[in-house]
Amino acid sequence: MASLARPAANELHLWDVNASKFAVLLHNSDIAQPSVTNFGNGQLVNGGPDLDSSSAARILKGSLTTLGLLEPSPHTHKDGLPAVPRHPLPQFLLSSPRHSQAVHTVLEALGASSQLSDTFTFQDSADTFKFVPCAATDCTQLVNDRRELAPPSDARAAREVLVLPPGSHPPRDATPRFNFEQYFAQLGDHSSASDWGMGEVLVYGEAVSSTQTMLDKNPKLLTSLPTPIVSLASHQLAGRGRGANTWLSPEGCLQFSLLLRLPLSRLPAQRLVFVQYLFGLAVVRACKDERALGGNKGANVRLKWPNDIYLDLESGKKKIGGILVNTSFTGGQVEIIIGCGVNVSTPAPMASLSLLCPDAQLSSETILALILNKFESMWEMFVESRGSWAPFEEAYLDAWMHSDQSVTVATVSPPQQVRILGITADHGLLRTLPEKGAGDYIDLQPDGNSFDLMEGLIKAKK
The missing domain is CATH 3.30.930.10 (Bira Bifunctional Protein; Domain 2)
Structure with missing residues (x-):
């Protein structure tokens, strides 16, 4: 993109490389209200002193698109919805x-x-x-x-x-x-x-x-x-x-x-x-x-x-x-x-x-x-x-999916194979019982532990 003539201070001239098309964003204090129109070859777009930033953005985007300097954006999703936003909306x-x-x-x-x-x-x-x-x-x-x-x-x-x-x-x-x-x-x-x-x-x-x-x-x-x-x-x-x-x-x-x-x-x-x-x-x-x-x-x-x-x-x-x-x-x-x-x-x-x-x-x-x-x-x-x-x-x-499920608890040393019994009524811990030999319950906190279903493994959460 090149400017073929030095624009006035309140003008933005956009030209394509061979000057076959142009668009101008003109900020002129004599214009009472901004005018936002569609773009075409050789069309002039005027913006008055009250031109807001969103209108100016649409003008500039339309200008660049018409000149072939900006690819048209996909405005609609395949289901007829607007394209998925990439930045926060109101x-x-x-x-x-x-x-x-x-x-x-x-x-x-x-x-x-x-x-x-x-x-x-x-x-x-x-x-x-x-x-x-x-x-x-x-x-x-x-x-x-x-x-x-x-x-x-x-x-x-x-x-x-x-x-x-x-x-x-x-x-x-x-x-x-x-x-x-x-x-x-x-x-x-x-x-x-x-x-x-x-x-x-x-x-x-x-x-x-x-x-x-x-x-x-x-x-x-x-x-x-x-x-x-x-x-x-x-x-x-x-x-x-x-x-x-x-x-x-x-x-x-x-x-x-x-x-x-x-x-x-x-x-x-x-x-x-x-x-x-x-x-x-x-x-x-x-x-x-x-x-x-x-x-x-x-x-x-x-x-x-x-x-x-x-x-x-x-x-x-x-x-x-x-x-x-x-x-x-x-x-x-x-x-x-x-x-x-x-x-x-x-x-x-x-x-x-x-x-x-x-x-x-x-x-x-x-x-x-x-x-x-x-x-x-x-x-x-x-x-x-x-x-x-x-x-x-x-x-x-x-x-839930765990009643009587057999899993390995890796948060104890050495790791133990246990059966899941339920949730403790007092502190909401996962209650398990070792499968082999006598042993006390192994109760696990929800915070700090991760349950890997594929591996049948309860381990410390990273």
């Missing part, structure tokens, strides 16, 4: 129709005016959040503008959170990978008139760095948000698994984090280990629901200790999901972040729930609503009993 702060004022409650808890009329900035340790009031009719264009922009060079760039008027939800083309009307219909109403239930208030982004990191790396946000609240994404760009593992984010994967808070006087800290088991059981129960797979096919969804979700098929066992629980203690209470990823309809060769029911149209909206409904009722019982595992033990052992 998020939406949303609530169910029954609790339309809940968004105001969240804003007030963060220090903003409940009637948000201007951008509100919330700064935290890892991220800065910009809450932006947005009409439902405008959010599609705003999100699509962000699709076209390159990711900010500053890793600390603020996260945009769009706030719509009470009672309104983004149109389908603003959230093409998640249907909120369908989701809220499936979620139903299990809350009181004043308090919202699990899943009724959420922050959704089509593409975010990590639903879990947004909460547990921003302590001010974590302790300020009213609960329960869900952080949901269709794609994670830096999803997290257990330990140092990453969580891949293919199309058709449901991924979310649920924030809960309660005083330790209601749930002793030593009972928190059971939360990962409880949530895994909720996932299994959701899959068995008739609105998902039903009892027969859903029975093939099984749990691997301590926090993985598998399909148990004739062809073998295939992982389709996992659970990650983080806790934070402040002022006599505990914040619990439950992260979960489940492959609902991911394409082959990845395993997903759709393998069990290839003709059904399984949706992330339905599976999420079912998981949260099942877990909410279980959670209430769990907290009321101050963390008793007894009401859930039988169902959990029926859902």
Whole structure:
């Protein structure tokens, strides 16, 4: 690319190498409003003093594409969806129709005016959040503008959170990978008139760095948000698994984090280990629901200790999901972040729930609503009993894959062959018994140990 003439200070001339085509981006103070048009050979595009960065980016991109200096980008996915985002997109702060004022409650808890009329900035340790009031009719264009922009060079760039008027939800083309009307219909109403239930208030982004990191790396946000609240994404760009593992984010994967808070006087800290088991059981129960797979096919969804979700098929066992629980203690209470990823309809060769029911149209909206409904009722019982595992033990052992399984424990010296008996009721440890000779139980903590199904081996997690 070469400029054949020295442009004026307020002009950008783009030419191809043989000067057969040109486009000009002209910033002229005499032009009251910017004009964004399609590009053609020899076409002039004018930009006035109010030309915003997103319009300028579209102009420049169109110009370079017309000149053959930039390859056209694939704008649509093969299923008619937009191309998978490679950088974070704006998020939406949303609530169910029954609790339309809940968004105001969240804003007030963060220090903003409940009637948000201007951008509100919330700064935290890892991220800065910009809450932006947005009409439902405008959010599609705003999100699509962000699709076209390159990711900010500053890793600390603020996260945009769009706030719509009470009672309104983004149109389908603003959230093409998640249907909120369908989701809220499936979620139903299990809350009181004043308090919202699990899943009724959420922050959704089509593409975010990590639903879990947004909460547990921003302590001010974590302790300020009213609960329960869900952080949901269709794609994670830096999803997290257990330990140092990453969580891949293919199309058709449901991924979310649920924030809960309660005083330790209601749930002793030593009972928190059971939360990962409880949530895994909720996932299994959701899959068995008739609105998902039903009892027969859903029975093939099984749990691997301590926090993985598998399909148990004739062809073998295939992982389709996992659970990650983080806790934070402040002022006599505990914040619990439950992260979960489940492959609902991911394409082959990845395993997903759709393998069990290839003709059904399984949706992330339905599976999420079912998981949260099942877990909410279980959670209430769990907290009321101050963390008793007894009401859930039988169902959990029926859902996991390990009863009477023979494995090698490599975390003792010398390694021993043992039989798996269950989960201890006091501290949630994996209870095993040596197979040969007399010996005491060998109880293993979920944190720090890894279960290799293929090798039948329990070893220290690296």
